[in-house]
Amino acid sequence: MLKKISVKQLTVGMYLKEFCGSWMEHPFWRNSFVISDPKDIERILASSIQEVWIDSAQGLDVSPHEPAISEAETEAQVNAELDAAARAARDVAPVSMQKEMVRAAKICAQAKQAVTSMFKEARMGKAVDAGNARKLVEEISDSVTRNPGALISLARLKTADDYTYMHSVAVCALMIALGRQLRLDEALIRRLGIAGLLHDLGKAMMPLEVLNKPGKLTDEEFRIMKSHPEEGCKLLRESQGVDEITFDVVLHHHEKTDGSGYPKGLKDGEISLYAKMGAVCDVYDAITSNRPYKAGWDPAESLRKMAEWANGHFDPTVFQAFVKSLGIYPIGSLVRLGSGRLGIVVDQSPKSLLTPRIKVFFSTRSLARILPELIDLSAPGCTEKIASREDPANWNFPDLDELWSAHIGA
Incomplete structure (x- = not known):
């Protein structure tokens, strides 16, 4: 029998069928396993998960004095409830x-x-x-x-x-x-x-x-x-x-x-x-x-x-x-702009594959680092364009990954 219980009712020997909550909220990569270690219960209690489904046919049942929150006859019923809850909780709105x-x-x-x-x-x-x-x-x-x-x-x-x-x-x-x-x-x-x-x-x-x-x-x-x-x-x-x-x-x-x-x-x-x-x-x-x-x-x-x-x-x-x-220039690509400055691609533009956001940091004219500056090539009035892609091996910059990943989108 599949039963939804509070995490406070968990005991060693129960078969945990599913967590009620986001995969990111609990500390296990598995969703289904027999609880054999009291430390596993401690880890669940320390997480934000409040309820779980157990299968009493494959492990210990709850105490008669502590009834389950609800029961289900089939796994399909459990999955339907979990899927409905997941859809309601999903956050897929576009963000920076x-x-x-x-x-x-x-x-x-x-x-x-x-x-x-x-x-x-x-x-x-x-x-x-x-x-x-x-x-x-x-x-x-x-x-x-x-x-x-x-x-x-x-x-x-x-x-x-x-x-x-x-x-x-x-x-x-x-x-x-x-x-x-x-x-x-x-x-x-x-x-x-x-x-x-x-x-x-x-x-x-x-x-x-x-x-x-x-x-x-x-x-x-x-x-x-x-x-x-x-x-x-x-x-x-x-x-x-x-x-x-x-x-x-x-x-x-x-x-x-x-x-x-x-x-x-x-x-x-x-x-x-x-x-x-x-x-x-x-x-x-x-x-x-x-x-x-x-x-x-x-x-x-x-x-x-x-x-x-x-x-x-x-x-x-x-x-x-x-x-x-x-994108033609994926995030992390090193490019040369028409002005002679080098920059790293930090984000794509929804307007065109040719106009990503660039963090410029080097002048090929003075052959020196310059104060990093974010440039949106798709912004109205922007006159800069990508002149070419550059091979990082020819420049030996030690911090390219840090340039695009640190404070990205700021």
């Missing part, structure tokens, strides 16, 4: 980059913990419950709705050590933004977000010395790494709540339209729209992120390089939509 950065940072931190735990459990042979990723994907989706640049840009600022986990979060967010650009159904977009979050799950089965190698892989090591799509599918076959889209993206996100990808060597018409989306999102985050063996490329330069590969690697329509979802 500065405001969303604060929330996005918290989501990134929680998401990293969730994905790290997911990979750890997979390595231990435990089945991955994809249903537990649903609320995390909803939080990421809502952040992308409020301001698409914030979480996507923050997720790019990953360290080499947490690359594997934050890469999953970034691809999830990129898939959601791309799905919206392609005008897909919102329910389908959520499913694509879950697929993006789980696309690299097979890396949990890769030898850590290969996965984390701070240098170029040998042919044999690369052969091992190329098995991660199929290993991911094996893990998901033993899991609950996995749909066909997730299997498709997990297995085929390294396929290329010219047939040179893996594991099946599929060609253009043989690859689904969803796997094509996964391929673009996966490559973009990989090449813009710092890795143990190389620094990430500038976002705008990365899009330029991807455009050169597009005919053989990516579906042109999907790639064009991807560029529109990020």
Whole structure:
């Protein structure tokens, strides 16, 4: 029997089915588990969660002297109530980059913990419950709705050590933004977000010395790494709540339209729209992120390089939509203005892909740093224009990420 109870009624041995509240409000990445440690109850009591659903058929029941708040006969009834409450509580109104950065940072931190735990459990042979990723994907989706640049840009600022986990979060967010650009159904977009979050799950089965190698892989090591799509599918076959889209993206996100990808060597018409989306999102985050063996490329330069590969690697329509979802000059891109000043892109403009907001900080005429200044290229009367993208490697600025991420949108 499914029962809603107060968190004060929780005891060790109960099967916690669902939390009544936002995924961000409780300290666990899972929604369903048997409470085996009194410290877990302490953590719940210390959170803002007030009520939970338990399943008395899978764990201890409440005391007869402390009746449940309500009961439900089916899981569908519980999900319907939780979904209705979530819709009522959702905040998806557009906000500034500065405001969303604060929330996005918290989501990134929680998401990293969730994905790290997911990979750890997979390595231990435990089945991955994809249903537990649903609320995390909803939080990421809502952040992308409020301001698409914030979480996507923050997720790019990953360290080499947490690359594997934050890469999953970034691809999830990129898939959601791309799905919206392609005008897909919102329910389908959520499913694509879950697929993006789980696309690299097979890396949990890769030898850590290969996965984390701070240098170029040998042919044999690369052969091992190329098995991660199929290993991911094996893990998901033993899991609950996995749909066909997730299997498709997990297995085929390294396929290329010219047939040179893996594991099946599929060609253009043989690859689904969803796997094509996964391929673009996966490559973009990989090449813009710092890795143990190389620094990430500038976002705008990365899009330029991807455009050169597009005919053989990516579906042109999907790639064009991807560029529109990020902007021709994504946040974090280094650009030169017509005045000769260099600046970093800090936000996009809803008016045009060519007129983002820029924080200028360097004069190429005097070859000196200048007082940082925010310029909205879309503002009426603004005479500045982007003359070119710049390769950060040619300038050796040590603080580019800090320039766009600190006090952004101020």
